[in-house]
Amino acid sequence: MKKINIYGVLVLVIIAASSFKFAYRYPPKSALKLPGGFQVQVIADSLGAARHLAVTGNGLIYVKLAKLKNGKGIIVLRDLKGDGSAYKKTGFGNYIGTGIYIKDGWLYASSNTDIYRYRLNEKGEVIDTAHAEKIVTGLLDRHEHNSKSIVLDNNGFLYVNVGAYSNACQLQDRAQGSPGISPCPILDSAAGIWQFRTDKDGQTYGDGVHYATGLRNVVGLDWNNDMDQLFVMQHGRDQLFQLDPKLYDAKQGAELPAETMYALRNGDNAGWPYVYYDQFQKKKIVSPEYGGDGRKTGGENAIDPVAAYPGHMAPDGLVFYTGTMFPEKYRHGAFIAFHGSWNRAPEKQKGYFVVFQPFKNGKPDGNWEVFADNFAGSDNISSPGQALHRPCGLAQGPDGALYVSDDAKGTIYRITYDAR
Amino acid sequence: MLGAGVVCGNTWPTPAEATLSGPGPGTAQRGQKIYQQTCLACHQADAGGVPGMTPPLQKSPYVQGPSVKLIGIVLNGLNDGVEIDGESYSNPMPPFGAALKDQEIADVLTYLRNHFGNKAGPINVKQVSQIRLGLKK
Numbered sequence: 001m002k003k004i005n006i007y008g009v010l011v012l013v014i015i016a017a018s019s020f021k022f023a024y025r026y027p028p029k030s031a032l033k034l035p036g037g038f039q040v041q042v043i044a045d046s047l048g049a050a051r052h053l054a055v056t057g058n059g060l061i062y063v064k065l066a067k068l069k070n071g072k073g074i075i076v077l078r079d080l081k082g083d084g085s086a087y088k089k090t091g092f093g094n095y096i097g098t099g100i101y102i103k104d105g106w107l108y109a110s111s112n113t114d115i116y117r118y119r120l121n122e123k124g125e126v127i128d129t130a131h132a133e134k135i136v137t138g139l140l141d142r143h144e145h146n147s148k149s150i151v152l153d154n155n156g157f158l159y160v161n162v163g164a165y166s167n168a169c170q171l172q173d174r175a176q177g178s179p180g181i182s183p184c185p186i187l188d189s190a191a192g193i194w195q196f197r198t199d200k201d202g203q204t205y206g207d208g209v210h211y212a213t214g215l216r217n218v219v220g221l222d223w224n225n226d227m228d229q230l231f232v233m234q235h236g237r238d239q240l241f242q243l244d245p246k247l248y249d250a251k252q253g254a255e256l257p258a259e260t261m262y263a264l265r266n267g268d269n270a271g272w273p274y275v276y277y278d279q280f281q282k283k284k285i286v287s288p289e290y291g292g293d294g295r296k297t298g299g300e301n302a303i304d305p306v307a308a309y310p311g312h313m314a315p316d317g318l319v320f321y322t323g324t325m326f327p328e329k330y331r332h333g334a335f336i337a338f339h340g341s342w343n344r345a346p347e348k349q350k351g352y353f354v355v356f357q358p359f360k361n362g363k364p365d366g367n368w369e370v371f372a373d374n375f376a377g378s379d380n381i382s383s384p385g386q387a388l389h390r391p392c393g394l395a396q397g398p399d400g401a402l403y404v405s406d407d408a409k410g411t412i413y414r415i416t417y418d419a420r
Numbered sequence: 421m422l423g424a425g426v427v428c429g430n431t432w433p434t435p436a437e438a439t440l441s442g443p444g445p446g447t448a449q450r451g452q453k454i455y456q457q458t459c460l461a462c463h464q465a466d467a468g469g470v471p472g473m474t475p476p477l478q479k480s481p482y483v484q485g486p487s488v489k490l491i492g493i494v495l496n497g498l499n500d501g502v503e504i505d506g507e508s509y510s511n512p513m514p515p516f517g518a519a520l521k522d523q524e525i526a527d528v529l530t531y532l533r534n535h536f537g538n539k540a541g542p543i544n545v546k547q548v549s550q551i552r553l554g555l556k557k
């Protein structure tokens with residue numbers, strides 16, 4: 001009798017353990033809300049700070065981590081059965097970072113200071129994970145806005161963001177009443193995009209081209225092949241209300257300034273820190289630290305954004321959809337991963353979703369719409385730590401599936417379309 | 421520099437109403453109000469901070485740690501790239517020595533040391549004043 005009881009308990013424990021494992025590995029499919037006809041699979045989770053990701057032509061998925069997982073900074077996911085039902089996970093690279101990109105048989109990955117590349121074989125595998133070519137080194141990392149996002153064009157050049165180590169280039173960063181420094185000294189080596197060659201080792205600032213300036217912090221960026229042009233998403237400045245409560249109320253501080261999409265050309269200036277973009281007035285407004293009053297316009301030499309979005313939602317991922325799996329309306333348009341806000345407090349936070357921005361002839365055309373929602377698990381997020389998941393990176397698979405990474409828990413989603 | 425009172429519409433009691441030795445009547449309410457008006461924008465309503473950017477103040481080794489260091493951070497700010505439980509935080513904290521009075525700093529720190537899962541002794545205005553004077557030497 002005693003024996004039977006023990007076996008009974010054992011069986012129960014095994015059932016409990018296996019069902020727990022199942023539930024853990026495959027969260028309910030209803031977690032994300034998508035338009036009709038779209039499905040989502042969770043293909044990996046618990047990777048930790050999964051920032052950007054890239055997919056090879058054979059469907060191998062590379063994920064860059066901002067925190068090492070079992071000593072690895074890059075995770076490789078291999079679809080074992082070809083149907084997305086089971087993935088094998090391996091890793092390499094002992095550095096943290098955000099940027100990862102695949103082009104013409106090479107994998108590119110960034111730390112917060114350097115950019116590496118690895119040769120891929122015909123199966124899309126890294127041939128020698130222990131030896132990377134360090135093609136760029138010595139980019140600035142002063143904690144704030146230190147992630148380096150990367151993308152390549154079709155002519156052998158790589159583009160990297162170096163974020164401003166400041167909110168608004170004040171003498172004392174984020175301190176009420178502290179004036180803006182003029183000219184802003186940060187602009188010489190940060191707050192911009194730099195262009196480097198892909199095939200040369202050990203490049204530093206002096207070897208690259210200072211491609212664009214006046215960009216406070218860019219995390220999401222992609223190359224648009226229709227326009228043969230770099231598109232970037234800027235994180236607008238924080239704390240208009242907290243730093244200037246005489247000029248801005250809490251609601252204005254939550255809504256302003258816009259998060260902005262820019263189409264860049266060599267030599268462009270987007271205006272930070274002297275101006276910000278007000279999506280309601282549809283104008284570049286002089287920053288209060290530089291004598292602005294909320295209405296005075298400025299930045300005559302700075303470019304306008306091609307699209308604007310509500311403040312502080314933190315656009316961390318951008319990808320142009322070039323596949324054919326999704327319906328016609330999505331083709332040539334942009335998906336944007338909004339990581340989710342913190343600087344809308346005491347108002348409710350916003351973002352934590354993937355947006356679709358329609359495009360026509362290489363330009364945003366029509367209003368953006370929420371595409372994948374409910375990463376946070378709730379509509380009522382007052383603090384970003386409450387969000388279950390935060391979308392960060394976006395990539396398109398060879399079959400046209402859209403991959404999304406979450407850097408709160410390290411979940412990787414695969415979104416597909418099937419009208420049936 | 422603008423005072424915190426400009427941000428908030430200053431209605432809290434004067435320092436004379438609180439005792440020097442410990443949390444006087446109303447300390448928690450005053451501390452909570454200062455938290456909401458001065459700290460919440462970055463450290464968030466639940467003191468959970470912002471992952472990767474602003475450190476949480478829940479069960480915080482900094483909040484519950486030595487008062488000298490804690491008071492110094494509020495007065496002087498912090499730009500060292502804080503790491504707590506293996507997570508690093510990138511955004512700097514500006515100094516609040518000019519925006520907050522000694523009593524306000526004592527109130528908000530006393531409030532924090534008894535909320536959001538923190539358990540540590542109160543901080544009084546004298547402790548803040550001593551450190552502020554020490555900074556000026």
